[in-house]
Amino acid sequence: MSVVDILARPDGDLTAPIARANPVAKLGVSLVVSLTLIVTVDPVTAGTALVLELLALPWCGLGPRALFRRGWVVLVGALPAGAVTTLYGVDGGKVLLDLGLLTVTQGSAESGAAIALRVLAIGLPGVVLLATTDPTDLADALGQILRLPATFVLAALAGMRLFGLLVTEWEALRLARRARGLGDDGPLGRARTAAGQAFALLVLTIRRATVLATAMEARGFGAGGPAARRTWARPSRLDAGDVVLLCGGVLLGAAATAAGVLAGTWELVLG
16 A cells, blocks of 8 residues: 555545544544553553554444554554564563573563554554545644644645655656666666656655645635634534544543553653
């Protein structure tokens, strides 16, 4: 799946209760879970949060295939982080594996599991947010509910919509260079070719961004100040279901923290 698929195309059953919730509510749940797990690193708290998130997936409208298609990046990041922490973390407790220069102890294994579970538990709500939210709906919610500057929100939305064009232009540049007989063989040659193609894409991107900025300015997107009252084509509001979702996120964080405290593994840390 390409970057444009991950960032700009909703996926799954968009009629599911959590999928059709307001983007701000889903963003709030992601923030609550992140804050809950950032202040501690222990496997019980992170594992409990991850299990509760997985139990809520049927209401998110994401099946196993759609979840893996969207969340493989989080999985790729979590497993190496856990493995590195297990091998190079602070040793403590019983030695589980002795590899000479590297040792795996009970303490380092618990730290590695905590890091991996923490990354997965923090990343899963973000995957659901991106997979079930249209970028335009997210921009409407950020501008109307959170009152973020409309200029920033609309510029970010326009940039996100251009990801598809970047992918298309990269492929067009590759085919054009091949048609002209350009390109080198071997690893170094391919690296030089990729560097030249990336520079050409950068030039095209800057030109397109300049044209887009001029067009948006001409249509009044840059207007600001107290006198500039922007109207929105699609109203974005929070309803009772969104409040329930936010309360569920708070309960999830409280339950995960309580599990860590009861297990005796919860410890306040920074980062």
